Amino acid sequence: MKRLLFLIISALTILALAACGNGSNQSSGKKEEKVLHVGATGQSYPFAYKEGDKLTGYDVEVTERIAKKLGYKIEWQLTDFNGLMGQLETGKLDTISNQVAVTDERKEKYNFTDTYAYAGTQIVVSKDNKDIKSIKDLKGKTVAAVLGSNHAKNLEKLDPNKEFKIRTYETQEGTLTDVQLERVDAYVNARSVLLAQIEKNKLPLKLAGNPIAYEEVAYPFKKDNEHSELRKQFNKAIKELREDGTLSKLSRKYFKDDVTIKQN
Numbered sequence: 001m002k003r004l005l006f007l008i009i010s011a012l013t014i015l016a017l018a019a020c021g022n023g024s025n026q027s028s029g030k031k032e033e034k035v036l037h038v039g040a041t042g043q044s045y046p047f048a049y050k051e052g053d054k055l056t057g058y059d060v061e062v063t064e065r066i067a068k069k070l071g072y073k074i075e076w077q078l079t080d081f082n083g084l085m086g087q088l089e090t091g092k093l094d095t096i097s098n099q100v101a102v103t104d105e106r107k108e109k110y111n112f113t114d115t116y117a118y119a120g121t122q123i124v125v126s127k128d129n130k131d132i133k134s135i136k137d138l139k140g141k142t143v144a145a146v147l148g149s150n151h152a153k154n155l156e157k158l159d160p161n162k163e164f165k166i167r168t169y170e171t172q173e174g175t176l177t178d179v180q181l182e183r184v185d186a187y188v189n190a191r192s193v194l195l196a197q198i199e200k201n202k203l204p205l206k207l208a209g210n211p212i213a214y215e216e217v218a219y220p221f222k223k224d225n226e227h228s229e230l231r232k233q234f235n236k237a238i239k240e241l242r243e244d245g246t247l248s249k250l251s252r253k254y255f256k257d258d259v260t261i262k263q264n
Contacts, residue, residue, distance in 0.1 A: 036072040038063055039084035039093045046196040046254040047099045058192075058254040062116055063097040063219075065246060066237040091222055094230060099190075101150060101215040110220035111227070113234045116247060117259045120211025121154040122191035126182050127204045134209035139163045141185035144175040151188045154213040172197075180204055188212070192251075192259045199256055214262055 040048035040060065047059040055076055067074050077084075077093060087093045089109065101119055102112050123143075125132050132138065135158060145152035147168040155166060167184055169175045172193075179187040180203065191211050198205050219234055221227040241247050247260045 034070075034072045036067050036070075036074050037077060037092065037094045038074050039077045039079065039087060039096045040098045041081055041084070042078040044098055045200075046192075048097060058117070058250055058259075059097045059099060061250050061253075062241070062247065065241055065250075066234055069237045069240065070233050088220060088222060094227065095219045095221055095234075097219065099217050100220050102218050103150075103215070106220065109223070111223050111231055112218040112220055113231055114238050115216040115218050116238050116242075117192070117217040117251070118262055119150075119215040119217050120191040120259075120262070121151045121188055121213040121215075122194055122211050123186050123188055123208040124179065124194050124198075124205050125186045125208050126180060127206050129182070129185070129206075129208075132186050132208045135212045137208075138186060141165065142167055144169060144178055144184040144187040146170075146172055146175060146189065149189070150215060151190065155188050158212060176203065176205075192255050192257070195255045195257050211262075 040055065040057075042048060042050050042055055044057070044059075046057050048055065048057040050056075055078070064074065077087065079087070081098065084093065084096050084098065088096055099117070099119060100106075102115070106112075123132065123135065123138070132141065138159075140163065142165040143155060144167050145155055147170055152166070152168060155164065159166070169178075172189065175184075175187045175189070176197065178184045186208065191207070194205070194207065197203060219231070221231045221234075238247075242260065248258050251257065251259045
């Protein structure tokens with residue numbers, strides 16, 4: 001009985017060792033895949049939006065080029081913007097690719113990469129408007145802005161004496177309609193967004209002067225050692241994409257303009 005038990009145990013041990021050997025051989029021949037968890041809304045044209053089932057846009061393509069350089073596969077997580085920032089804070093996301101503006105408040109929570117685009121607060125008017133060419137011409141005029149947007153806040157900061165009649169809207173659609181019909185004299189939003197919307201929808205609108213304020217757009221990362229290293233890698237890739245002209249090329253593809261530099 002003892003001998004039989006010994007033989008059974010020996011046989012099981014040999015089988016276990018063989019199985020381990022087979023597993024290590026298989027895994028040794030397979031390179032471990034690096035995964036980057038990135039968030040986007042999927043509804044931010046032309047930055048990160050869906051065309052059918054495909055996620056595309058300027059920010060999406062920039063992120064894909066960075067991931068390729070660094071040898072990562074991207075797993076996209078789509079939700080509303082507030083949800084994205086919450087997931088970044090809890091570590092469910094590595095970063096966000098959706099025109100995240102660098103603000104003092106956000107810098108307290110996150111570390112940002114170098115800038116890969118600029119969000120300029122731009123005045124737009126009807127094509128027939130000949131009176132408004134810059135912010136100086138807004139005195140006494142009605143100017144539309146989306147409620148709570150950074151662009152509305154930038155406009156307010158530049159009007160300390162309350163000389164503009166600022167009218168806020170819940171959505172971009174309402175503002176675009178009213179400025180086209182000249183129910184308001186002007187509208188402020190991101191220059192890049194306005195350029196893309198005018199081009200895509202053939203809107204009878206024109207830009208009035210250069211942006212009145214700028215915000216830097218960059219990738220936010222959680223403040224820890226792991227993401228600190230990843231942020232350094234992103235910065236290296238961003239620098240390479242800027243120097244070889246890729247950032248500028250992608251910008252012109254989506255905006256017909258270079259949003260990677262400030263328009264003076």
